[in-house]
Amino acid sequence: MLSSLLTHGHDIRTLVPRGSVPGLGVVAEAAGYEQRRNELYSWDGMKRGTEPFLVIQHTLLGEGRLDFGGARHRLRPGQTMLVTMPHAHRYWLERGGHWEYFWFILSGREALRLGRDVLAVAGPVLQPAEDTAAQLAGSCHALLTRSLTPAQASVLGYQALALLHDVAFAGARPRTALAPELARVLAHVEAHLSSDLRVDALAQVAGLSRAHFVRRFAAEVGLPPSDHVFARRMDRVERLLTASEMKIAEIARATGFADANYLAKAFRRHRNLSPMEFRARRDEAV
Template identity: 55%
Template sequence: MLTTLLNNGFDLRRLAVQRSAAPLHCMVVSAGYEQRRNEVYSWDGMKRGTAPFLVIQHTTFGEGRLDYAGTQHRLTPGKTMLVTMPHTHRYYLERGGHWEYFWLLLNGREALRLAREILDSAGPVLTLDPPQLDRLATAALDALTIADPSPGQVSVLGYAAMAALHDGVFGARRPDDAALPPAMERVVGFVDDNLAAALHVERLANIAEMSRAHFVRRFTSALGQSPSDFVLTRRLARAERLLLATEMGVGEIARLTGFANANYFAKVFRKRRGAAPLEYRATRFEAG
């Protein structure tokens, strides 16, 4: 299907559908297959408005660049970029470069929730296996060619695209591959059960029955994050769910997720999610 998409040629399309009386929460808004050559091409994730959305962009030829929260990535053929807006990132073409890619733009709070799960686990640059890439290309081609799409049809395309990414990140992991050493399992379980408590590295090392230095090395190797980064990721994920699923105030959510106070929670949340907690809550529901 990727070949069929490429043979369809360069194209852009915005999918204009009537707003449904029963809102859908994962929808393709636009799609395209483009090339950029010897031109200025740069998108700043903090300068694309306040309404939240996400971009999936797969490189087919050439090379783009992504600066994401202080880390630089090369977007070479076979790499799939996933970014949400607003967020501190920039993707661009270097001077004199050439970049070809197909892309999908989605909105809706379920699309954004799935994107956050993928980003927290795998980061913004993915390498999909051929079956998942084929499904993603199919969603893009259908978005470009479907006649008079209905809200339900563009939602199906949105879920198809996000499901392809989800399977590419999570579906390839067999149970045996995902199993953690027992000591790390104890620590992860303790963290998830005690997010409101103080979770210092020394305390987690004691639960793992290891020295602090040895625990940090083992944990980082097994989980792909340092213990402190893992705790923060879990706290922010819990806070995000509470913001979207409850009407709790910022102070109560901060207390339940282990932040020292509401101001510190709001500062960290804004840095990692690109919006203040209540702004994040409001815009997610507007997008849905």
């Protein structure tokens, strides 16, 4: 499959304009196989429009660079980059460098959900096995060469994301059963997102001292208690923005934020969007 792409050679194909195919959870917008050498090549994730989409880019030869969340990455042969837009990142070719890669641009609600799941577990740089990389190349080759309906292209885009999802979660450590006192806290958080969930209150639910509770929770759950509560609240906010017509003030009350303004500030830090902008994109994707 990789050999077919190499034989086909460098090419770029736009499949559908963004937003032109409503109803598909994964939309394959474009694909390409490119080589960059001794040229200015740089993409800023905050300067590619306001519509959400993601890029999958697999390095074949040479080396690219990625600055993601303040961390620098070298994108070497065999590595796959996954980034969402808009997002504060930049990827580029160093002066005098050489970078050969194939890529996909995907959009749609399900594409973004899967992409964010992969990023949350594995970060923006993955190392797929050779057979997985070959399957990614096969999907790219099909998008470049075959006559496809939007739904057929969607299947290939979903396949690429599913392959990376497997790569990300294959390396994830299985979660062992939590101690009863911590499991009780997690259940309490889910049932009381609109209530007082400060660390002291959670420590009382666990029946532990504050210091001991914080250490145990971070070690066994993987996040400090306050970060876990914030993540669960943000997840609930996104679900309510997506699946309901509740007002922002109502969502704030339902998820433990003091008011709509406080929620809006927290949500913008989390998603780089206001709640209303997030909801508007949901409506446009339907």
